[in-house]
Amino acid sequence: MEPALDKEKFFRPSYIASVELPQRTGPVNVEDIKADLSDEFSLVSSSSDISQRSSLESKGHIQVCLRIRPFTSLEKENESQDCVSLEDSTSIILKPPKNSLSRLSEKTAGQLIQKFTFSRVFGPETTQEEFFEGTMKQPVQDFLEGYNRLVFTYGVTNAGKTYTFQGTEDDVGILPRTMDMLFKSIQGKLYTAMDLKPHRCRDYIKLTKDQVREETSIKNAILRLTKEVRGVIMLNLQSYF
Structure with a gap:
């Protein structure tokens, strides 16, 4: 049977406040502090005007656009350019390559023809x-x-x-x-001045004139180092080839 652990000896301090927190004596009820934040985090909050809401809803959540690239010379030689054809601005038709039709029956070839619809289709000439x-x-x-x-x-x-x-x-x-x-x-x-510096995720600090000069010196030193490293790489590549 394992000995009981000393709770005080193995109690871990908080890494946030750097102080020891009191142990819980029972479950904590948080029902009174719960809040529904769905409106605040939705694309359109409840306080938005009606026209703005209808504008977003009409656009839909996802738009899928298809761009068809031009066929290469090799693809044209193989007569595969008839595989894809535009039916209209939102739909395409896919058919088997010509060189495979000879091996397929008319019924099977017809079953392989498929139609796909997108939000918008852009042809090879786009x-x-x-x-x-x-x-x-x-x-x-x-x-x-x-x-x-x-x-x-x-x-x-x-x-x-x-x-x-x-x-x-x-x-x-x-x-x-x-x-x-x-x-x-x-x-x-x-903002044209260069005296603001990001701090953590959402904050910033305003630099003094001396700090601005220090930051400028650091930036210039990094840029010089980058140019030197790039020059060394180019020399090594030239000597290699």
Whole structure:
């Protein structure tokens, strides 16, 4: 039989207040302090006006957009470009490749034809600007008005996710266009002084002139170190190749 433990010896102090807390003598009733915070944490609180609520409800919770990339030369050689066809602005039709139809009966081939519906479908001829206007512009505007928005891309390898999100130097994607729209929207509203520093999660501290100079020196030292490291890496790569 194990000996009884000394409760006072093994009592742990609070790591929050750094003091020992009294032991509980019984269950604590918290019914009187419970509060329903669903309205405060919902997209539209109970105090919002009716027009704002109806506007959000009409948009729906999730929008799924499909962008079809152009076919590669290899895909065209294999005559697989007829697999995907646009029925309208929200639907596509998927069919088996032509080279597989010879091995399938007419009934089986008909059963493999499928129709998929999305919030909106963008064809291979869609430009980066048109895609941004049709998918991202409104969510960014909603974000500027105080609503949370989440956007992500999904697709198989080589589907064109990186091109859609980042684009190229000459034809940028939705991410650079989003950042451009955000910063243009807050022009003239930026705090130009450099004397504020984030503190913890939701707070900040105002720096003195000496602290500003110290922070500037630290930043410049980090930037110089980054350039030096990059230079060493480039030299090593050149000597390797």
